[in-house]
Amino acid sequence: MDILVVLELDHPANVRLLGPDRRPADPPDPVRQAHAAAADAAGACGSVTLCGRDTADMTVAPHRSTGPDQPWWPPHWHPCSICRAAPRPGATAAPAAPAAG
Numbered sequence: 001m002d003i004l005v006v007l008e009l010d011h012p013a014n015v016r017l018l019g020p021d022r023r024p025a026d027p028p029d030p031v032r033q034a035h036a037a038a039a040d041a042a043g044a045c046g047s048v049t050l051c052g053r054d055t056a057d058m059t060v061a062p063h064r065s066t067g068p069d070q071p072w073w074p075p076h077w078h079p080c081s082i083c084r085a086a087p088r089p090g091a092t093a094a095p096a097a098p099a100a101g
């Protein structure tokens with residue numbers, strides 16, 4: 001099973017700001033947190049994130065993890081701490097890394 005990155009936005013997705021030339025513009029940095037959601041069998045985003053939040057109000061990001069040992073979130077977004085700590089669905093049971101002191 002795949003992990004999809006969904007973005008919790010600071011502003012509703014239908015809000016547009018007026019730019020300096022009075023043309024509509026997207027908010028400059030609307031992403032509050034990146035969450036992970038399991039993809040269903042068809043590859044579509046599941047209805048809840050790994051931390052249990054509804055994905056209906058979130059935007060699916062095109063970012064995909066580059067490998068099973070790579071983080072699922074894009075480096076320029078702050079990942080949700082609960083999603084970050086949650087085990088990946090379908091991941092093979094790897095031995096837990098010892099907590100670094």
Ligand SMILES: [Zn+2]
Binds near residue numbers: 036050052081083
């Ligand atoms: Zn989350």
